[in-house]
Amino acid sequence: MLQQLANGVFAGAIYALFAIGFTLVFGVLRHLNLAHPAVFTAGAFVGIEIAARTAIPVWILLPVVALFGALAGVLVERVAFRPLRGRDDEHFAGLISSVALGGVIIALLQARYGTEPKSFAMDYFPQRLFEVAGIRVTLTQLVTLGLALVLMLGLAWLVSATSLGRSMRAVAENPTAAKVLGVNVGRVTAGTYALSSALGTVAGALLALNLGQAGRDLGASIELVGFAVIILGGLGSLWGAMAAGVVLGIAEALTIHLFDSTWKSMVAFALLFAVLVLRPRGLFGHVKVREV
Amino acid sequence: MRLKSTTGAVLAAAALLATGACVSQDTTDASSDSALSGSGTGADCTIDETVKIGAVFSLTEAAAFAGTYQQEGLALGFEEVNAAGGITYEVIQEDDKTSVEDSTAAFEKLIDRDKVSAIVGPTLSGMAFTTYTDAQSAGVPALGVSTTAEGIPEIGDYIFRASLPEEVALAASIPAAKEALGLTKVAVLYDNADEFTASAFNTISDVLTEEGIEVVAEETFETADTDFSAQLTSVLEADPDAVILSALPGATVPLVKQARELGIEAPIVGGNAFNSPVLVGALETAAEGLIVGGAWSAASDTTGNAEFIANYTEKYGRAPDQFAAQAYTAAYLLDQAVRADCDANREAIKDNLGQILEYDSILGPISIDENGEVHQEPVVQIIQDGAFTIL
Structure with a gap:
């Protein structure tokens, strides 16, 4: 049972990492960036390719992947959202154009990497198994969990204590007022997308490392759970997304342990439904419309 | 235009019948195209007209891991059969994109427009349940090379498989x-x-x-x-x-x-x-x-297996797998069925495909019974030092 709780926490860390990137953009800009799962998948493939070509250690690989993600994020904003800025249907149109861009990204991945799943070489990352208080964890899982925590806390710090974070919160509160007060909204927007996609691509690479392989449907497989995490945690709430990721991860692991894998999605989405009915703003959502 | 239902296929067949004897081929009458029946028997059989064989595999999307091997295996098989002389086969390849809709469209195209003598594929059983109903009602023999689900040969007397369940x-x-x-x-x-x-x-x-x-x-x-x-x-x-x-x-x-x-x-x-x-x-x-x-092992010493592996690897730059081996075998099985009566019409292929007995293939001796079911010995292997070894 303890082992299953641990499994849930590890799965949840990835969910959370996927979700905070997504929720960050929503929290600051009210954009639902549906290209995020595709960027996540791209992170996995790019990570695998760089690892295979250069054999650089994971400590350097992940920042490189994050850099790629940041560039991809800026591109997503430029292509899918910026041209639509100021339109009456800006948010809805952006949602559709990001779906389209996501499709383009997946098609590009297929053109470059083919249809077969790709994986990190077995000896790329040391396979080590630890046993702590009867719980078996792999080194990959420990590193994933540690990195997820560091990234999440880092993001929280960035949003609360840096000038970029202050600008982001100002834009989240009221973009027009922020502009009047001298905040460079364009730069904040680009920065938010860069951060969000950097987190997304790192999460993708980490998931591929954990699962042993990545296919083009990697992002799609986590997308729905990711959305559930975001809503469960309260749209736009970073802490909520982190907590909800772990809650959903544990719920899934326990369902498989106690019942059957068939019930996994049912339990996860029943949980989501219950939260929506009982706490419409999610576990950590506040009455405030927007927050970071 | 994409005919969506079996009615469409039947209507098209009826239209062909209605246009009379000048139409070179129809879907039900075995004696319709004399150009497809040749002279001689077995290895000496000669057919003047090119025999069109349709192939529907999942070359993209989820099942592409299998479909691409099947395409290559089948192409290699027919290349060798063609080299033997007497009959020239032309494979018309379609990609069903791992989707039932595309698979159905591909079957209908092959049946109605290309007027193929037989169809190999599709890759997945899930698609075969729909497409084989079309093939059955149009009277076109279909040979599955990876459709292993229960109930496939039972769809009808035009449906066969060379894929071990x-x-x-x-x-x-x-x-x-x-x-x-x-x-x-x-x-x-x-x-x-x-x-x-x-x-x-x-x-x-x-x-x-x-x-x-x-x-x-x-x-x-x-x-x-x-x-x-x-x-x-x-x-x-x-x-x-x-x-x-x-x-x-x-x-x-x-x-x-x-x-x-x-x-x-x-x-x-x-x-x-x-x-x-x-x-x-x-x-x-x-x-x-x-x-x-x-159904197949790279380590088996079945007839022609070593040559198959060598030729395949040379031609495609990668080692074959079971999907390739089964598709390759399908080319030979179809050739056997055509040569039996030296007749590449749909009816003749259907009649003879179900009578293949202990054909010596790279999968070992293989039989297809009149119900369309395959019979062969499975191979059990263990992976040792990165290679398949017979257990």
């Missing part, structure tokens, strides 16, 4: 593994969201009961799952002698890797999905000790 492969690998490894208790892991793997699970349970092997853990997952740690934890706790796995190739690689990473060292016994060099390559060292039941 998963049940037969698994049923053979369990006793072989028991004998080689002395199994007494096993864990069973299977995909219960897929019809094909779920039906294989029933066979596994029956064989395990017959063999007196205890099941200490039984875990399920779904086709799209990628994280198996919860299931594998239960397997680990049950400490089985071996793990019996019924999964599609997509789930197999991450599942086996995660099992090894979590410290499950027991041998893993599987069916057709394991039987691929791509899979062994992707698993790297985690592939060691996998036990695989299948």
Whole structure:
């Protein structure tokens, strides 16, 4: 049972990492960036390719992947959202154009990497198994969990204590007022997308490392759970997304342990439904419309 | 225009009939195209007109891992058959993009527009259930090379398969593994969201009961799952002698890797999905000790197998797998059926395909009965030092 709780926490860390990137953009800009799962998948493939070509250690690989993600994020904003800025249907149109861009990204991945799943070489990352208080964890899982925590806390710090974070919160509160007060909204927007996609691509690479392989449907497989995490945690709430990721991860692991894998999605989405009915703003959502 | 239903195919056939004798071929009348029936028999058979064979495989999307091998295997097979002389086959290749709609459209195109003599494929059983109904009502023989689900040949007398059912492969690998490894208790892991793997699970349970092997853990997952740690934890706790796995190739690689990473060292016994060099390559060292039941082995010394592997590898730059081997065999089986009466009309192929007896192929002696079902001995292999070895 303890082992299953641990499994849930590890799965949840990835969910959370996927979700905070997504929720960050929503929290600051009210954009639902549906290209995020595709960027996540791209992170996995790019990570695998760089690892295979250069054999650089994971400590350097992940920042490189994050850099790629940041560039991809800026591109997503430029292509899918910026041209639509100021339109009456800006948010809805952006949602559709990001779906389209996501499709383009997946098609590009297929053109470059083919249809077969790709994986990190077995000896790329040391396979080590630890046993702590009867719980078996792999080194990959420990590193994933540690990195997820560091990234999440880092993001929280960035949003609360840096000038970029202050600008982001100002834009989240009221973009027009922020502009009047001298905040460079364009730069904040680009920065938010860069951060969000950097987190997304790192999460993708980490998931591929954990699962042993990545296919083009990697992002799609986590997308729905990711959305559930975001809503469960309260749209736009970073802490909520982190907590909800772990809650959903544990719920899934326990369902498989106690019942059957068939019930996994049912339990996860029943949980989501219950939260929506009982706490419409999610576990950590506040009455405030927007927050970071 | 895309005819959507079987009615469409029947209407098209009726239209062809209505236009009279000047139409070179129709779908039901065996004597319609004399150009497709030649002179001589067997190896001496000569047919002047090019014989068109349709092929529908999943070359892109989910099942492309199999479809691309099938396309290559079939092409190589027909290339060799053509080189033997007397009859020239032309393969018209269609991609069904792993979708039922595209598969149906491809069948209808091949049947109505290209007027092929027979169709090989599709890749997945799920598509075959729809497309074979069309082929059956249009009177076009269809030969499946990977459609292993229960009930496929029963669709009709025009439907055949040269693909060993998963049940037969698994049923053979369990006793072989028991004998080689002395199994007494096993864990069973299977995909219960897929019809094909779920039906294989029933066979596994029956064989395990017959063999007196205890099941200490039984875990399920779904086709799209990628994280198996919860299931594998239960397997680990049950400490089985071996793990019996019924999964599609997509789930197999991450599942086996995660099992090894979590410290499950027991041998893993599987069916057709394991039987691929791509899979062994992707698993790297985690592939060691996998036990695989299948229709074909690179290690078999069946007739022509070594040449097949050499030619295939030279032509395509990668080693063949079971999908390629079965598609390759299909070319020879169709050629056999055509040569039997030296007649490449649909009716003749249908009549003769169901009478192939102990044909000596790279899969070993293979028979197709009048119901369209294949009969052959499964091969049980173990992966040692990264290579398939017969167990």
